[in-house]
Amino acid sequence: MVDILLISHGPFCEGLLASLQMIAGPQEHVEALSLKEGQSPDDYRDQIEAKLKTFKKKSLVFCDIKGGTPYNSAGFLKSKFDFDLITGMNLPMLISVVTTRTESSTVDELTNTALMNENKGIELINLSNQGGHKHAKLSLNKD
Template sequence: MIQIILASHGQFCLGLKQTVEMIAGKTDYLETISFKPGQDPDNYRDNFEQVLKSQNDQPTLVLVDLKGGTPFNTAMYLKQKYNLELVTGVNVPMLLSIVTSRTAKSSISDLLNICLNNENWGIQNSKLGGTHHAKLSLN
């Protein structure tokens, strides 16, 4: 089964994993690597690499919070050496779609298609029906 690594600033990735497991149940092959406040980026990279080394060159999907941050830059650096694909902007609906669709036969391409399908992003403008109860005036 394809390994998934959640990488983020602070505890965001842990919260994502806990939330998805509250909804979908215990999820195997789902790791978190938090970049902690004050942590040395080289130390973070070493921790990240230890997780990747344990994969024995199996494909890994890395989902990060933000393009350009240390988790993203670290994954991009390690992508030169390890078999991984990287997607930024991870959120609960995306991760939930991935873990509930992933099977032992899923390829890394299958999981990338799920990630990049905007129906799995969970972004929409929701409005109440009928009359609004409050009106904001900017005057």
Template sequence: MNSKPWIIIITHGTFGEELKRSAELIIGELEDVYCFSLLAGMESKALIEHIGSQLTDAPRDSIFLTDLYGGTPSNIGAYFAKKDGYSVICGVNLPMLIEAQTRRSLGEWEGIEDKIIEFGAEGIRNITKIIKERKGSAC
């Protein structure tokens, strides 16, 4: 069994796959990052079965990143959290994925959930407000 934690992304549509591609443009190839997409007309049960079949070698300290709290992808993540003890964080964004990969590559996985959430939230900024506050000063 692989001992390196996996990052498992579940999203509506192909958002997760595109998120992974975007992260790879910035930090290079992401290994052991798996994306699962809930597509139009897809039954959640079918997606659960598909994900479950892929998790047979996943380390238990792997983490699920999902898009929308209360949405089907997050509910599927919650299913695996309850069933197998995985951690699940919703609201995935590019800074969160990059932080998870960076921490994992440095071997800093302990307490990763809070670090991912903090980093993701720090990436949310009102640029218009920042520009107005800096008006007249050098950037």
């Protein structure tokens, strides 16, 4: 199974993993490693390297933003390890990846899934109904 590492500034990646597991259930081979406030970039890069060493084959690394310390740390390690690095991770993207991932999935297949337009997760929702009063149904119950 493809190993997945989530990296971010602060606990963002840990929160995404917790939310992902709340929705999709417990996930094997998915881990989060956050950059702590005040942590040196070298120390963080060493932590990422130690985690990547445990992966048996090509893996996926998701990070919060391009250009930050998590991204730069992973980018530096690309010369030593085989992984795809995807920036801008979000919950819809991760749900799509883990719910389509199987024992025989390849990193390329999962990368393509992550990059699908449907996984961007950004849209404006207008519930105003031209100023009328329309209430959304919040439950599947009849009452």
